[in-house]
Amino acid sequence: MKPEELLKSLAKKEGFDLAGIAIATDADGFSHLQDWLDSGLHGQMEYMAEYRTAYQHPNSILKDVKSILMVAYNYKTELPTPEKPNMARVARYAQGTDYHLILWNKLNNVLKNFRIEHASVNGRGVVDTTPLLERDFARRAGLGWIGKNTMLIHKKLGSFILLGALLLDMELEPDLPSLTSHCGTCTACLDACPTQAFISPKKLDARKCISYLTIEHKTDIPENLREGIQDWIQGCDICQDVCPWNRKTPDGEDWKNYFNPGQAFLDPLEVLSLTQEEFRLRFKKTALWRPRMNRVFRNACIVLGNIGNESHLKTLEGLSENPEPLIANAALWALAQIKKKISGKQEDQSCSPQL
Numbered sequence: 001m002k003p004e005e006l007l008k009s010l011a012k013k014e015g016f017d018l019a020g021i022a023i024a025t026d027a028d029g030f031s032h033l034q035d036w037l038d039s040g041l042h043g044q045m046e047y048m049a050e051y052r053t054a055y056q057h058p059n060s061i062l063k064d065v066k067s068i069l070m071v072a073y074n075y076k077t078e079l080p081t082p083e084k085p086n087m088a089r090v091a092r093y094a095q096g097t098d099y100h101l102i103l104w105n106k107l108n109n110v111l112k113n114f115r116i117e118h119a120s121v122n123g124r125g126v127v128d129t130t131p132l133l134e135r136d137f138a139r140r141a142g143l144g145w146i147g148k149n150t151m152l153i154h155k156k157l158g159s160f161i162l163l164g165a166l167l168l169d170m171e172l173e174p175d176l177p178s179l180t181s182h183c184g185t186c187t188a189c190l191d192a193c194p195t196q197a198f199i200s201p202k203k204l205d206a207r208k209c210i211s212y213l214t215i216e217h218k219t220d221i222p223e224n225l226r227e228g229i230q231d232w233i234q235g236c237d238i239c240q241d242v243c244p245w246n247r248k249t250p251d252g253e254d255w256k257n258y259f260n261p262g263q264a265f266l267d268p269l270e271v272l273s274l275t276q277e278e279f280r281l282r283f284k285k286t287a288l289w290r291p292r293m294n295r296v297f298r299n300a301c302i303v304l305g306n307i308g309n310e311s312h313l314k315t316l317e318g319l320s321e322n323p324e325p326l327i328a329n330a331a332l333w334a335l336a337q338i339k340k341k342i343s344g345k346q347e348d349q350s351c352s353p354q355l
Helices: 003-013 030-038 046-050 099-114 134-140 188-192 210-215 223-229 268-272 276-283 292-307 310-319 325-351
Strands: 018-023 067-074 088-090 123-126 161-168 198-200 232-234
Touching: 003 018, 003 067, 003 099, 018 134, 030 046, 067 099, 067 134, 088 292, 099 123, 099 161, 134 161, 210 223, 210 232, 210 292, 223 292, 232 292, 268 292, 268 310, 276 292, 292 310, 292 325, 310 325
Parallel strands: 088 232
Antiparallel strands: 018 067, 067 161, 123 161
């Protein structure tokens, strides 16, 4: 079996839904990344600016890299019904075991099994914690096109796919790249964003993106963006949910082994009642561990400010005195929002005609 065929076969055995090979040269979108960083659209993701030159070529990750096996992992699932009202939404990718742990393990297995026949090859499996423009190389490997919402889209699997890469110091025959876009005149993703994070097709202002705000943004979320966060406690799927290419895509078969239906929706009050140790035990091996407890609590308070009611006031009043300003400030804002809604209802009732 050719090494290219062996790699793809091993990837499919590990549960990856797509696999393709790209030549390891300069990333196609590096100049776009430079412009994006120079415009400050990355917000508080300082690591991207700090390592900007490393994104130019994958040899910053593996010195003698010649080829990259790009893989895609389908994480779409049928969402359960929320157990009760006033639940917070979690983005699909975070509704189970941390995908980094899943994909790293699978990529390492591919490399280990590939070395049985090609012992001298050196490689490194990466997900999204290294300076690699994964979508550029996935497009180059024929796995799809980059849509107007900046996500990689595949005709059959849509965009609910996680990308991984196996860098190898071995010359391999590359697959044909995806050269055409199939978004057409559709702007559903751009129009649906509650915070208007898209400046133009394929150009995202991360500082307004709900996923960025709930995960990467370390300080107080700007007040003008808080209502737009709606009921999202971690991440956001809106620009993918409205995409026509995701309407009839299949669920991820392998992801079912890691999906936790109890993590699709979270009770903000329950989350806010957790101690540090309880938070660690519950979320340590999930994507909710990345923003840590303070940011998740901040997000939960903002969700309550958007969807909460009088029954949530006591919890928020207690959190408004939290020694952590990030939590206290969000709780104070949520209190004001709920009291405003209560006051508005009372005014409406007092103005209604008496029969």
